[in-house]
Amino acid sequence: MAVEVIRTVSIVSGIGVFLAALLTLAERFLLNYGMCKITINNDRELEVKGGNHLLGSLLQNGIFIPSACGGRGSCGLCKVKVISGGGPLLSTETPYLTKEEQEDNIRLSCQVKVREDVAIEIPEELFSIREYTTTVEKIVDLTYDTKALYLRLKDGEELSFKAGQYVQIKVPQYGKVTEEVYRAYSIASSPLQKEMIKLIIRRVPHGICTTYIFDYLKEGDKLDLNGPHGDFFLRESDREMICIAGGSGLAPINSILYEIRDKNIRRKATFFFGCVEKRDLYYTDEMKAFEKQIPDFRFVPALSAPREADNWPGEVGLITEVVDRYITDGSGMEAYLCGSPGMIDACIQVLLQKGIPEDRIYYDKF
Numbered sequence: 001m002a003v004e005v006i007r008t009v010s011i012v013s014g015i016g017v018f019l020a021a022l023l024t025l026a027e028r029f030l031l032n033y034g035m036c037k038i039t040i041n042n043d044r045e046l047e048v049k050g051g052n053h054l055l056g057s058l059l060q061n062g063i064f065i066p067s068a069c070g071g072r073g074s075c076g077l078c079k080v081k082v083i084s085g086g087g088p089l090l091s092t093e094t095p096y097l098t099k100e101e102q103e104d105n106i107r108l109s110c111q112v113k114v115r116e117d118v119a120i121e122i123p124e125e126l127f128s129i130r131e132y133t134t135t136v137e138k139i140v141d142l143t144y145d146t147k148a149l150y151l152r153l154k155d156g157e158e159l160s161f162k163a164g165q166y167v168q169i170k171v172p173q174y175g176k177v178t179e180e181v182y183r184a185y186s187i188a189s190s191p192l193q194k195e196m197i198k199l200i201i202r203r204v205p206h207g208i209c210t211t212y213i214f215d216y217l218k219e220g221d222k223l224d225l226n227g228p229h230g231d232f233f234l235r236e237s238d239r240e241m242i243c244i245a246g247g248s249g250l251a252p253i254n255s256i257l258y259e260i261r262d263k264n265i266r267r268k269a270t271f272f273f274g275c276v277e278k279r280d281l282y283y284t285d286e287m288k289a290f291e292k293q294i295p296d297f298r299f300v301p302a303l304s305a306p307r308e309a310d311n312w313p314g315e316v317g318l319i320t321e322v323v324d325r326y327i328t329d330g331s332g333m334e335a336y337l338c339g340s341p342g343m344i345d346a347c348i349q350v351l352l353q354k355g356i357p358e359d360r361i362y363y364d365k366f
């Protein structure tokens with residue numbers, strides 16, 4: 001009886017998979033949507049081949065919508081407002097859209113297919129995002145799983161960005177990776193240095209982009225990227241700042257500290273950097289140097305599980321516990337956080353308890 005049930009379930013699922021594959025093939029090879037028109041902001045028009053995703057169609061026309069997952073529908077960054085022609089909202093989109101966004105016709109552009117004329121609205125600043133071909137000037141090992149990448153722009157070119165923003169790297173086909181993909185990386189260098197940028201990249205085991213960077217990319221190679229993207233950047237104010245980062249989340253904070261130093265901004269600031277053990281720490285000397293270069297700046301590295309051999313004299317505990325010990329009244333403060341979603345969510349709770357208003361807590365989760 002059980003064998004019979006398993007066999008029936010297998011046959012039914014097999015037919016389902018077969019039909020889905022057939023539909024995909026039919027869509028790709030048989031259905032011809034012809035040329036479709038994309039109207040942007042009621043102002044510009046693009047002619048594109050129908051049947052492709054909105055994100056890719058815009059990209060082919062030099063319009064770079066933020067995307068960190070290469071169109072797999074797992075980052076939720078590629079939102080655009082679709083006024084007409086986008087078809088029904090898909091179940092792959094709803095987890096990333098609030099009720100208000102859904103009511104406002106916000107869609108994930110990597111999921112919407114252009115099958116007819118489409119009208120969309122996007123922020124004007126996206127038109128100023130450009131693609132750059134850079135040369136890998138230097139690759140530096142920071143820890144066993146983290147590298148700094150120095151990318152030089154072509155002679156005469158400059159990348160203007162706000163401290164905290166990110167770029168999207170285009171990973172070419174390599175090894176078994178048969179399609180180009182894009183991944184987001186925060187700029188770690190000073191916004192005053194526009195002809196060369198620094199990225200800090202942590203290896204994700206089996207990750208497409210990080211495997212390429214760690215195992216294939218060499219100094220002297222070319223690397224395409226587009227940017228700048230993002231609304232995580234240093235706000236103009238004189239409020240005391242709390243910065244919190246974990247792992248490669250140090251990158252945008254590094255850029256923010258350069259900006260404070262290079263523009264001689266007078267603000268009290270504390271940077272809490274959370275790692276597991278000593279081998280995960282990097283740029284400790286550079287951060288300590290900022291204490292001498294920026295008046296009223298303090299660097300607080302903390303380890304959540306130092307080994308005995310680490311002989312760690314500094315703060316121990318989860319970064320939330322350390323922050324909790326340091327801040328008493330946060331009501332006049334502003335916070336900049338960057339790290340894993342779990343870490344950021346936990347930190348936000350602590351900062352709210354300390355009195356920092358939600359609209360003064362800025363973050364990038366990755």
Ligand SMILES: Cc1cc2nc3c(=O)[nH]c(=O)nc-3n(C[C@H](O)[C@H](O)[C@H](O)COP(=O)(O)OP(=O)(O)OC[C@H]3O[C@@H](n4cnc5c(N)ncnc54)[C@H](O)[C@@H]3O)c2cc1C
Pocket residue numbers: 068069075166183184185186187200201202203204205206207208209210211230248249251252364365366
């Ligand atoms: C705004 C923004 C800024 C970012 N800035 C940086 C940065 O400065 N430095 C940096 O190193 N990364 C940064 N990231 C993350 C980066 O974009 C990639 O997601 C990451 O490098 C993994 O890419 P990949 O192609 O190697 O892995 P993928 O091929 O995308 O992923 C492989 C697998 O690993 C999982 N995975 C992906 N990321 C992680 C992770 N962090 N930990 C555990 N599992 C993971 C995926 O779910 C997938 O199953 C940023 C992301 C965003 C959205």
Ligand code: FES
Pocket residue numbers: 055066067068069070071072073074075076077078108109110111
């Ligand atoms: S590109 Fe990541 S969800 Fe669309």
